[in-house]
Amino acid sequence: MSVDAATVRRIAHLARIAVSEDEVPHLQGELNAMLAFVEQLSEVNVEGVEPMTSVTPTQMKKRQDVVNDGEIADDIVANAPATEGHFFLVPKVVE
Amino acid sequence: MTDLTSLTLAEARKGLAAKTFTSLELTDAHLSAIEAARVLNAFVMETPDQARTMAREADVRIAKGDAGPLAGIPLGIKDLFATKGVRTTACSKILGTFVPTYESTVTSQLWRDGAVMLGKLNNDEFAMGSSNETSCFGPVGNPWRRDDSNTTLVPGGSSGGSASAVAALLCMGATATDTGGSIRQPAAFTATVGIKPTYGRCSRWGIVAFASSLDQAGPIARSVRDAAMLLRSMAGHDPKDTTSVDIPVPDYEAAIGKSVKGMKIGIPREYRLDGMPAEIEKLWQSGADWLRSAGAELVEVSLPHTKYALPAYYIVAPAEASSNLARYDGVRYGLRESAKNIIELYENTRAEGFGAEVKRRVMIGTYVLSAGYYDAYYLRAQKVRTLIKRDFEDCFARGVDAILTPATPSAAFGIGEKGGADPVEMYLNDIFTVTVNMAGLPGIAVPAGKDAQGLPLGLQLIGRPFDEETLFSLGEVIEQAAGRFTPARWW
Numbered sequence: 411m412s413v414d415a416a417t418v419r420r421i422a423h424l425a426r427i428a429v430s431e432d433e434v435p436h437l438q439g440e441l442n443a444m445l446a447f448v449e450q451l452s453e454v455n456v457e458g459v460e461p462m463t464s465v466t467p468t469q470m471k472k473r474q475d476v477v478n479d480g481e482i483a484d485d486i487v488a489n490a491p492a493t494e495g496h497f498f499l500v501p502k503v504v505e
Numbered sequence: 506m507t508d509l510t511s512l513t514l515a516e517a518r519k520g521l522a523a524k525t526f527t528s529l530e531l532t533d534a535h536l537s538a539i540e541a542a543r544v545l546n547a548f549v550m551e552t553p554d555q556a557r558t559m560a561r562e563a564d565v566r567i568a569k570g571d572a573g574p575l576a577g578i579p580l581g582i583k584d585l586f587a588t589k590g591v592r593t594t595a596c597s598k599i600l601g602t603f604v605p606t607y608e609s610t611v612t613s614q615l616w617r618d619g620a621v622m623l624g625k626l627n628n629d630e631f632a633m634g635s636s637n638e639t640s641c642f643g644p645v646g647n648p649w650r651r652d653d654s655n656t657t658l659v660p661g662g663s664s665g666g667s668a669s670a671v672a673a674l675l676c677m678g679a680t681a682t683d684t685g686g687s688i689r690q691p692a693a694f695t696a697t698v699g700i701k702p703t704y705g706r707c708s709r710w711g712i713v714a715f716a717s718s719l720d721q722a723g724p725i726a727r728s729v730r731d732a733a734m735l736l737r738s739m740a741g742h743d744p745k746d747t748t749s750v751d752i753p754v755p756d757y758e759a760a761i762g763k764s765v766k767g768m769k770i771g772i773p774r775e776y777r778l779d780g781m782p783a784e785i786e787k788l789w790q791s792g793a794d795w796l797r798s799a800g801a802e803l804v805e806v807s808l809p810h811t812k813y814a815l816p817a818y819y820i821v822a823p824a825e826a827s828s829n830l831a832r833y834d835g836v837r838y839g840l841r842e843s844a845k846n847i848i849e850l851y852e853n854t855r856a857e858g859f860g861a862e863v864k865r866r867v868m869i870g871t872y873v874l875s876a877g878y879y880d881a882y883y884l885r886a887q888k889v890r891t892l893i894k895r896d897f898e899d900c901f902a903r904g905v906d907a908i909l910t911p912a913t914p915s916a917a918f919g920i921g922e923k924g925g926a927d928p929v930e931m932y933l934n935d936i937f938t939v940t941v942n943m944a945g946l947p948g949i950a951v952p953a954g955k956d957a958q959g960l961p962l963g964l965q966l967i968g969r970p971f972d973e974e975t976l977f978s979l980g981e982v983i984e985q986a987a988g989r990f991t992p993a994r995w996w
Contacts (some may be wrong), residue, residue, distance in 0.1 A: 448816075451817060
């Protein structure tokens with residue numbers, strides 16, 4: 411499988427990465443090189459094979475359903491590029 | 506007094522205990538070495554004030570006789586580990602001047618045991634790379650150069666700063682992380698020892714995530730014993746990481762010098778590649794001979810799905826990366842580009858903040874997870890991963906204690922030499938290491954010799970899950986036979 415220019419633009423948008431028109435051919439070439447490389451997986455017989463979900467055979471641990479953290483709003487917003495009080499600021503989302 | 510920076514960690518521990526020198530003296534010697542080696546670009550942030558404060562505290566504890574196992578030992582920390590109050594960037598523009606308000610579990614355990622932080626080390630952006638050339642702080646120089654050449658070579662990656670700093674005697678050991686070979690390949694390129702422990706052995710909490718089902722932290726050090734000492738402090742159960750395993754951490758150092766007599770060592774025939782340099786072949790043979798002389802039994806084994814590990818990795822790792830890196834949105838931390846609306850804010854921030862390699866992987870990951878392609882790519886790759894793990898399980902079930910392979914298909918190469926036209930050329934660096942991540946196994950790279958141009962080459966030992974001890978025992982045999990290698994100083 412390979413991707414065309416329109417697909418590259420679509421993937422970029424899904425990935426939320428702005429891509430200019432002149433970057434598209436280059437990206438298309440690189441993505442297709444990667445896809446050509448992984449193409450060899452299609453020759454593996456995976457009939458009846460379970461997909462791996464966990465590399466170590468362990469039970470997923472569950473935490474106690476209790477409050478164990480919090481009251482650290484200052485820490486949470488400490489690195490934010492734009493804040494007001496304890497809120498993150500973003501451009502207007504709802505008109 | 507000999508130069509304090511040339512001591513191994515084990516030697517420094519003895520000197521500190523015997524009060525031959527103080528941690529402050531040891532730390533100052535390393536801070537001067539770092540200052541004189543800035544041309545290597547191994548450190549992206551030096552923290553001399555913090556280092557001296559920690560060293561003084563260690564000296565007080567040593568004097569009082571309640572010193573931890575790493576008391577007063579100066580270390581470098583890969584910039585992927587969150588360090589409280591010290592800028593942590595994963596060497597990406599998108600994290601900008603991010604200063605964590607918390608400490609990663611692995612580093613907090615090092616400080617608990619008395620270690621001293623010298624600063625933060627360079628790495629490939631978000632650990633995506635095999636040469637440390639994708640860092641937003643620029644490439645790292647390898648302290649090793651070819652005989653009769655002034656060309657600066659890469660130290661490997663992604664833990665290039667860690668490997669370079671340890672090899673150049675700028676720190677006594679360093680933290681590193683390994684998703685596809687990022688500890689073992691740079692260790693091999695710089696004649697240092699690097700171990701990627703079993704998945705779940707070290708907590709991933711507070712480490713910038715790349716591919717969560719593959720990422721593991723581990724040390725890079727100048728000897729097998731030093732690596733064992735560091736791993737003991739780094740490993741251990743952490744309730745904050747659900748994949749961290751709750752089994753006791755053994756005294757890895759006790760495995761050093763233990764007899765390997767009667768151990769069965771597998772030599773996988775699929776690792777003998779067409780066109781493999783004769784020097785690598787010879788090195789591999791020497792490794793087998795050394796282990797045989799020490800009493801181990803060498804057997805040929807087969808890992809039939811080896812060739813599919815790298816392509817499967819380049820589906821699984823980018824898929825997980827595209828998901829993990831979704832958090833960089835210009836809202837909560839790091840870089841933010843101006844925009845008219847929220848979508849543009851995300852798109853412009855990520856276009857400006859991510860480098861070319863990261864964008865490429867996020868996009869491939871997005872594609873293989875997108876509607877209509879998930880089964881063909883991601884699901885198939887996860888099935889192939891099951892087969893890769895099964896290969897190893899079959900091998901260990903037949904009584905094999907560990908597997909011996911070359912660590913890399915070549916020695917270090919020049920900056921800008923690889924991957925310019927085709928990204929896959931760079932990816933092939935990890936051909937011998939990536940299988941280990943796919944199967945969640947422990948793997949150690951130990952320096953074993955030099956190529957015809959005088960560059961170091963390493964061997965890799967792959968172990969059973971949570972049997973790092975066997976790797977330390979076998980690694981020590983290789984180190985004793987091959988000797989240790991130090992680069993001639995040119996910086």
